Amino acid sequence: MKRTPLILALLLSGALFGQKLVVLGTLQDAGSPQLLCEKECCKHPKANDYVACLGVADSTRALLFDATPDIVPQLTELLARSRTDRYSVFLTHAHIGHYTGLMHFGREAANTKKVPVYAMDRMMKFLAKNGPWNQLVQLQNIELKSLQDGVPCTLDNGIKVEPVLVPHRDEFSETVGFYIKGPNKTVLYIPDIDKWTAWEKNILAIVPTVDYAFIDGTFFADGEIPRPMAEVPHPFISESIELLSHLPIAERNKVYFIHLNHSNPARNKDFEGRAAAEELGYHFAEFGMEFDL
Numbered sequence: 001m002k003r004t005p006l007i008l009a010l011l012l013s014g015a016l017f018g019q020k021l022v023v024l025g026t027l028q029d030a031g032s033p034q035l036l037c038e039k040e041c042c043k044h045p046k047a048n049d050y051v052a053c054l055g056v057a058d059s060t061r062a063l064l065f066d067a068t069p070d071i072v073p074q075l076t077e078l079l080a081r082s083r084t085d086r087y088s089v090f091l092t093h094a095h096i097g098h099y100t101g102l103m104h105f106g107r108e109a110a111n112t113k114k115v116p117v118y119a120m121d122r123m124m125k126f127l128a129k130n131g132p133w134n135q136l137v138q139l140q141n142i143e144l145k146s147l148q149d150g151v152p153c154t155l156d157n158g159i160k161v162e163p164v165l166v167p168h169r170d171e172f173s174e175t176v177g178f179y180i181k182g183p184n185k186t187v188l189y190i191p192d193i194d195k196w197t198a199w200e201k202n203i204l205a206i207v208p209t210v211d212y213a214f215i216d217g218t219f220f221a222d223g224e225i226p227r228p229m230a231e232v233p234h235p236f237i238s239e240s241i242e243l244l245s246h247l248p249i250a251e252r253n254k255v256y257f258i259h260l261n262h263s264n265p266a267r268n269k270d271f272e273g274r275a276a277a278e279e280l281g282y283h284f285a286e287f288g289m290e291f292d293l
Contacts, residue, residue, distance in 0.1 A: 019058045019159065019182050021212070022081060023258075023289040024074040025050030028218050029097025031069065032262035041262055048287040050074055051097045052191045052259040054214065056180065056293065057081040060157035064089045065178060065189060067117075071101030081290075088116040090147075090161055092191060094126050094173035102133060105141045114143040118153065120163060121146065123173035149176070158183065159293070166190055167198040169233070182293025185211040191259040192216055194233040196243055204244065207251050212291055215240065217257025217284070220266050220273055237266060241277055252281035260284075 033042035050070035055078040056063035062082040168175035177190030218234040
């Protein structure tokens with residue numbers, strides 16, 4: 001029996017195209033260069049330096065985690081890797097780096113038709129009741145889909161996405177991270193959280209249950225920006241390193257810091273603090289990284 005035609009047909013149909021997690025951005029909401037920043041950190045723009053975002057590349061349906069201000073190159077990249085024009089969006093919360101890219105679905109731009117946008121209750125109400133976002137709903141550019149804390153959502157591509165509430169500055173919506181569960185691997189994505197100690201869950205117990213953990217790395221240490229850092233609470237990378245030091249290196253190897261502020265010295269690969277973290281087993285997310293799911 002000749003199997004070559006069957007295998008070729010499967011390849012052409014995308015049936016053998018593996019699902020992959022893709023890093024589509026690594027920066028804090030305001031990106032880099034940041035408006036009005038004249039410091040050294042913003043003097044040399046880098047290619048593909050986008051706001052924090054993950055994607056799942058899949059030939060059935062691509063998944064985009066957060067609609068950032070850089071959604072145009074990010075979604076373009078994801079769809080090119082996915083071999084499909086079908087996609088859904090999952091939102092973590094209502095801060096500018098995580099949902100404002102939705103504007104590109106409107107009639108002034110792509111004028112999309114019923115793009116599935118998954119969000120928690122307050123986030124859905126924020127979009128449905130406030131302009132200009134409610135116009136996207138009214139014109140059916142997007143179709144809001146409800147998420148519930150701790151309840152997995154199974155997509156038509158077999159991927160399961162489970163939101164988990166985290167403490168953050170919830171002025172307009174709640175904030176969630178996501179478990180992204182493929183056929184073989186599970187990813188934890190928490191780009192924003194106030195402090196690990198403010199969370200009712202234990203990150204030390206969670207990391208061993210996943211295969212990859214993309215976590216808030218906004219600031220490296222206290223004093224990084226010229227204002228009280230308590231106004232914008234995040235776990236410093238230095239704090240996370242100390243907390244997670246109790247884990248064996250095999251577990252620390254799962255950790256990827258993401259959502260780095262423009263001021264974060266760890267954006268520089270030559271920064272000694274980054275090198276020290278990498279020696280301890282930690283990683284820093286970079287655009288284009290792929291992980292089998």
